[in-house]
Amino acid sequence: MSQAGLPTSPEPALSSGDDPREFAAVLHAMYDAARSGGQLPARPRSVIGESWERATDAGVDPEHGRPVDPLEISTVEQRRVESGLESILESVTGGLDILLSGGENLLVIADATGHVLWRSGGPSALRRADRLGFSEGASWSEKAVGTNAIGTALATRQAVQIFSAEHFVRTHHSWTCTGAPIRDPQSGDVLGVVDVSGPASSIHPTTLALVDSVARLAQSQLRDAHRMHLDVLRSVAAPILARVGAPAVAVDPHGWVAAIDRLAPRPRIALPRSLRAGQQDISGIGLCDVEPLPGGWLLRPIEAGTSSTGVTVRISREQDGPSTVQVDSMRGSWVVTPSPRHLQIIELLAAHPDGLTAAQLSAHLFGDPARSVTVRAEVSRLRKQFGSLIATGPYRFSSSVTVVS
Known part of the structure; x- marks a missing residue:
């Protein structure tokens, strides 16, 4: 018992x-x-x-x-x-x-x-x-x-x-x-x-x-899907960690480690509930530069005299191929190929820096503000890729992001 x-x-x-x-x-x-x-x-x-x-x-x-x-x-x-x-x-x-x-x-x-x-x-x-x-x-x-x-x-x-x-x-x-x-x-x-x-x-x-x-x-x-998610995150993070040339670790939203360099190996890191891009204290590591990755975060311990920089989001709409969104930071870059609906949402948020409510996004996307449930579901999926780069209440790019289209 x-x-x-x-x-x-x-x-x-x-x-x-x-x-x-x-x-x-x-x-x-x-x-x-x-x-x-x-x-x-x-x-x-x-x-x-x-x-x-x-x-x-x-x-x-x-x-x-x-x-x-x-x-x-x-x-x-x-x-x-x-x-x-x-x-x-x-x-x-x-x-x-x-x-x-x-x-x-x-x-x-x-x-x-x-x-x-x-x-x-x-x-x-x-x-x-x-x-x-x-x-x-x-x-x-x-x-x-x-x-x-x-x-x-x-x-x-x-x-x-x-x-x-x-x-x-x-x-x-x-x-x-x-x-x-x-x-x-x-x-x-x-x-x-x-x-x-x-x-x-x-x-x-x-x-x-x-x-x-x-x-x-x-x-x-669900466990197998999580392993696959970590594999994808590792493939994105590995070249970024190689370019950083300093202690860094890539984790998923729950703190499970996908890739780590020049830090003591560990399977998981305790993340604060309000993790966001910028400087933040991380348990067991100290003050870190926190940057979003597709499906996770890059954590880099801050050395004396250094500071974090903003993030640039570049939207490229192609005529003959899939459109892409590239995220650039001081530590590296990664590219996402969003669905047509997600690309529409990204472009609308870029055009409205003060933000849009779910009803306003619904009106822009469908001509009907009543389809806010569908919008919230789509933005929820989108934020799994972009994390805190997309803020809520209302939906908008966070203040640390510069959008180039």
Whole structure:
């Protein structure tokens, strides 16, 4: 057991050979006794008992939950972009198709706050979920609806299966749900939860192992994608470090080292949350010149008597080939070939040094200020390449950048 009393490995709600109907009857009796303060016929699993305590402390109504208005679809779309989960959707869906084939179960992917971002399933499963408010944008954290596979997996950071009256809210007792957290291999944070929910009668102990395996496969894919990202960053940074001829290191946004020269080798550097271009103190290194790289940062310890310089962004629109954006600094340069849409955004920001709101950018790009969700998603992707060179609130090139077009 862990220090918190939670299982250190996935624990199915039902053992192989158990009768679901008999077990459900025991759980209902246990639940009713717990609610009325009577003698419990059995003790709940530790993961359930501790979750019930958290739900009670949060003030969740065991009869109806704590209704929370779902997020607007525009906010859901934005969260999908920012969640870090889009790239693994296909593998998660493919890995769990077998559990959806009967039409009774629902596949849900929620973000790190427990809000439902995607769901799929047969028409009857979707209708049953809608009656519970189990829809895209709804919160299924423990604070909102008590014990459930999404919220409890987030709270415990473990795969978990919740059956029948183990759910804190009575209206959920006809369900069984199985959830497993998906962790970010770069930061170690939980990105979200993959969940399979359906009628209580559909429970099977092997479901937990399958859902947990699919979540771990998704994490492996994210890890492989991170390695590829570091390889690309290394290919950009290596010639720059060679030209610098002084101590320097290239890191990704989470501080993982892609290339290092004349500094003690280390796998990762602790970066401040507000890292930006310019001079900044870096833990374990000291005061550094910080310059953006495509998908990361160049950190160069500052020697006495030296100072950082600004950055020049050169936009080259070609007639017979792809247009490029070149970023030049004192330490080197790198080139990006943006998509046509990203090139439009870059040129608009260059033409409006005071900045543009998402609605204003939308009006310029689409002739419609209402498509700001699409704009925010595109700028979010663009900033992954240019980092703090593009500032927000409103969107603009930062003051340290000179734009040449």
